[in-house]
Structure formats: structure tokens, C-alpha cells
Amino acid sequence: KKPRFVSFTRFAAALFIFPMAAAWGAPAPLVPEAPITSESPIKKLFFERPSAPSTAPLISGRRLKLSLREAVTLALARNFDITIEAHNPRIREREVVERESDFDSAFTSEVSTEKSRADTPSSLLASGGQQTSSEQTVSAGIEKKLVTGAEISLVFETVREDSNSRQKTINPDFDSSLTFSISQPLLKNFGVDVNKAEIRVATFSLDQSLLIYRDRVISVIDSVEQAYWDLVFSISNIAFQRKSLELAKDLRRRNQIQVDVGTLAPIEILEAEATVARREEEVIVAERQVKDREDALKKLLNVSDNISSWGLRIIPSDQAQFSPVRVKELTSTMEALKRRADLQNAKIEIEKSRIQLHRDRQNLLPELDLSASASNQGAEKTFGKSIDRESGNKGYTFEGGLSFRLPLGNRAAKAKFDKARLQLQRANSSFARLEQSIIEEVRRSVRRVRTDTKRIEATRLARRLAVERLDSQEKKFKVGLSTSRDVLEDQESVANALTNEVQALVDYNKSVAQLGRATYTTFKRFKIKLGDPRKGVPGEKP
Structure with missing residues (x-):
């Protein structure tokens, strides 16, 4: 009597009853994901959690069981790229x-x-033929630059002078003055727009840093989704590879028994041995792939605080499911053009270039500066009396003038203006190119979602047909109408069909994530409210 053959058909059915992620141990019954309710602590993810997510994932021993939402939550709280990018708005501020x-x-x-x-040559000027003098000066004042380009100052100054000069009627004397000065450019560097250009550019740079931060968060979420689904596939794939190896070993054992009793040719053992060796190599590669993708996800989530914690195993609790998504290319494109932070960033870059162009156009003019000053002055024997005379307008001075300067050729100003004009042209071209790239990216993402939807239908049919073919081949083998090579080939066909189906499901979920990244609907899909990074940086202790 032929030994009982372990049916690959039953294995295929079991893999769709139990979660495909259970590759490292005995499979557990598939439990549907609990719906997100208003009481769920992760219905909405808020950015304001600087040290840890609001919900802790389940850690059992050296295993970390994570849903996709929990993975995203961890990334928002701990990812280094987000932490680093969150500092830039504060720097720009x-x-x-x-x-x-x-x-x-x-x-x-x-x-x-x-x-x-x-x-001194004359004794009339000083006694003893030598003139001696000492002078101490103290001044204090306030100066300020105005947005028109003017510079104003108000300075109080006191000078005490002691001399043996016979010409001095007061010795020592205190000379006090209060002087107001103003210098106003009339051509170059004149005007509010020119003088506040740097402030406006810096403000726009702050806006850009906030947009870049927002884009970085979405990019990290997308990377987490891609890495999560890649890990889901790798764990499912290793389950298929291990079961395929188990079936190959079972067939080799069964063939050996049949060869020993003389009912099967010895060549059949060699065929089974070669298949076992090849499938062992496939298992080794699949195990390495799981570890690589685990590490990639750990890096994004920053769950490893030290070297030893890198040994923590991540077990995805979500499986690749097919949830149909209705996509309209035109609607998705319009959403992307409206929401994309990089496109808004490019618009701001155009505005910054316009500001710089206006400033450099103004600076093509020659320098023509108006200067004026007015001062009160008083001199007396004591400091107090000099102040009284100064405040009583006993002495005064008014000055005014114009200064003109024009560099011959004015090459520096012309070069700056040409540079600003070219930078504006480049900014406009960059905006148009980015807009075109976004449209192409959205179209490609929509196309991928639609293609992967069809792939799921096709791979499901292919898997069902492969299972039926294997079942038929097993029945033929039991009655001697088929060879072990035929069974091995059909086993491999079923394994490939199962892998292809899971790959299609994973690719579909990844495509939906990429479409969300392209259209900037990721926050809406995960119900994320992004806080202002200037109010707190993730990972920063209060």
C-alpha cells in the first residue's frame, strides 16, 4: 500500500484559513481586524507625542506585534527623519x-x-612756552534703521577740557551737545519693499520648511507602509517555501520506500533529492529576506534603542487584504495639484525670486543719499550749567548735504539683476516641470492600482486552477499514471501561484499607499492631524 501523500491542496487551503504571516511558528486562526470606532485610541493620530505613541504595541518576549496603524504611530513619534526635519522650521523661525x-x-x-x-613759540599762548591740555569725552545715544532705508541717531555728548592756554576764558570747561542725525537713500536702497526683502524671503523660507516637514512626514508614512507590506509578503513567502520543502522531503521519503520495494525506478530519488536541495536554498534566501525587511522596518520605526534590541522580531498583525478603492484619474490629479506640498513649495520659490528681482532692479540705480543733522550745544564751567545752556538753545548747528556715487559700468549691480532674472526663469520652469511630474506620477499610481486590482483576480484564478491540477496529478500518481517529476512540478506551480497571489495583494496595498502619497491623501486615510513642529520636536524632552 502506498504511503499517504501530504496533499499540497490541503496546505493551500490552510494558508487561506490561517494568517500567512505565521511563518515562524504554528499558524493561528485568522481574526478579522477590529473596526475603528470612536472609542478607539488610534482613531486619530496626533503628532504631539514627543517621546512615545499614545498606544503601546504588544510586546511578547523578543517579539513585537504591530498593526499597520501602530507602525505608523511609532514612526510619527520616533522616526529620525521626522525628528531632524522638525528642527528646520524652528531654525527658519x-x-x-x-x-x-x-x-x-x-x-x-x-x-x-x-x-x-x-x-609753543609764543608765551602769549601758554605759560612756560609749553601748552598742555587734557580732554575727557563721554557720549551715549540711540541709533536705528528705518524700513525706508534711512538711518537715524540721537547722541548726547559731553567733553571736559582742561588747558593752560591763555586764550581760554573758561578753564576747565564742559561742552555738552545733543545731536540728531539722519541719512536717507533716495535712489539705491530706497523703499520699504527693498529694505524688507530679506525679511520676506526669510518668512517664505519658513513657510517652505513647514511644507518640507509635511512632505517628509508623508514620505516616512509611505515608506513605513511599503516596508510593512514587504515584510508581510516575505513572511508569507517563507511559509510557502518551507511547506514546499516539507512536501519535497515527504516525496523523497516516499520514493525511497517505493525504490526499496522495487515499485519505482531509482532515477526518481535523484529527481526528488535535487528538488529538496533547491528548495532548501530557496528557504535560506527567504529567511534572509525576512530579516532584511524586518531591519528596514525597525530603522523607520526607530524601535531599537541599543544594539541588542535589534534582535527584536517584528510580527505584522495585519494581512494583505483586497479592499476595492474607486479611483478617478482626473479627481486624483486635481487633488494632487491642490494639496502637494512640493508644488506649493515651488510656488513660494517663484515669489522669493520675484522679491529678489525687484530688489536687484532697484539697486541698479546710483547711490544718492541725503544726510542732515541738528544739534544743540552749550559750554560752561560745570557739567550742570553746560546742560542748562545746551537745553536753552544757546548754541546750535544745522547741517545738510547730498552724496552721489555711481560705479563706472555698474557691473556688479547688473550681474546681480541678471542673476535674479535667470533665477526667476528657472523657478518658473521648475514649477512647470514639477507640475508635469506630479500629473505623470498620479496617472502612473492610478494605473498601478487598476492593474493590481486585475492582477488579484488573475492570480486568484491561477491559484485555484493550479490547486485543481495538483489534486488531479496526485490522484494519477496514486494509481501509477504520473511520475514524481510531474507531482513536483505541480507542487512548485501551486507554490508559485500562492506566492503570486500574495504578491498581487501586497502590491495592491502598496499601490494604494503610493496613490495616497501622490495625491496627498495619506493624512486623511490614516486620520492624522499634523501638529506645528515649532511647538515641539518629536523625541525632544520638555
């Missing part, structure tokens, strides 16, 4: 303050002393 500080008021102060002795 400081740069805005730095540019605004150009118009801050400044307090100035100066103290100096001077003493001299010089020979």
Missing part, C-alpha cells in the same frame, strides 16, 4: 527674527580720554 533685528534700535556709548603737551 530664528532666521526671520534675525532679519527683523536689522531694524532694531541700538544703544551706543563711548568714553575716551586724551592728554597732550606741546611746545
